[in-house]
Amino acid sequence: MNFDYSDEQQQLADSLQKYLTQNYSFEQRKAILNSATGTSDAVWTTFAEMGLTSIALPEADGGFGGGAVDLMAAMEACGEALVVEPLLDTVGLAGRLLARCGSAAQRAAWMPGLIDGAVKLAFAGLEPGRRYDLAPATTTATPEGPGWVLSGTKCVVVGAPTATRLIVSAAAPQGASLFLVDPAAAGVALNPSRTVDGLRVADITFTGVVVGADALLGAAGGAQAAIDEAHDFATALLCADAVGAMKSACDATLDYIKQRKQFGVAIGSFQVLQHRMVEMVICTEQARSLAIKAASTVDHASDPAERARVVSAAKVKVADAARQVSQEAVQLHGGMGMTEELKVSHTFRRLTMAQQRFGDADHHLERYASLT
Structure with a gap:
């Protein structure tokens, strides 16, 4: 390809x-x-x-x-x-x-x-205590009159504090369903916070939230396949975002070791550090290739299992590369690599978060094995 x-x-x-x-x-x-x-x-x-x-x-x-x-x-x-x-x-x-x-x-x-x-839209899918399980269970949708009543809690909803509407997954009697919900509606309570890399998120509690029939996206009980596909689509894009952050870490580290001097010479002239820089670049390029493969597969695969398998393989490799590149970047910068004033510390946090979002390496390795 x-x-x-x-x-x-x-x-x-x-x-x-x-x-x-x-x-x-x-x-x-x-x-x-x-x-x-x-x-x-x-x-x-x-x-x-x-x-x-x-x-x-x-x-x-x-x-x-x-x-x-x-x-x-x-x-x-x-x-x-x-x-x-x-x-x-x-x-x-x-x-x-x-x-x-x-x-x-x-x-x-x-x-x-x-x-x-x-x-701006935000997807409220994850539930407390269920890790990366995308099937709604503790958030329920109960038919009432012409509409629905939503109850339950969603966690770590990225973008929720500034969202115009929430797309909420809930377990209806027919199965997994999606609803458009106004975050300012009665019974919706947001508890905003920040992730380690600074993204604004919120835990959201739905207490008897009444929505009309027009809030239901698609058919009741027919949302799980769409949720899984959108999740794989977003995971492929997250891999691309992480590749960009890794490139930033490589560039910043290369600039630093060219300038930082010990014993009167730039530390970038030390062969052992050159080898470590090469490994960082190799990791980034390998991750980029798999990210492109994942994105292409999401666009063209007709088999959901094949799509999921390729996306999980990419996420495992990207997560591993993100860990290695971000840690090496900090170590080659020394103690200042973790200071708030230096971009590389923020890149480290971005890549740490990327390893966890949409499923960590262990989750995707397990999913890959189950589909192989």
């Missing part, structure tokens, strides 16, 4: 990288992290204007009809700049579910806002 981006994909990546270089410096990112919302509306609007919010959405809904490989080019640049705006979760996960499960009326109501940046 071809491991190079097309001309159009490379142009998108180059344009985004140029914008981020000029408008998303490390200091600017820190200011965004410390703001009230932890994200920048101006950056999000620019992302929408560049087409990032629409590139992977269906043409029938106003998108460009691209896939994971198209969005991967952008995600790699976002990972390199440590972007905290919820592009992955709003477009790659929640937007994917809306596109797959939403009725024509629901897509007409929400897709235009998602595309132009006015709407």
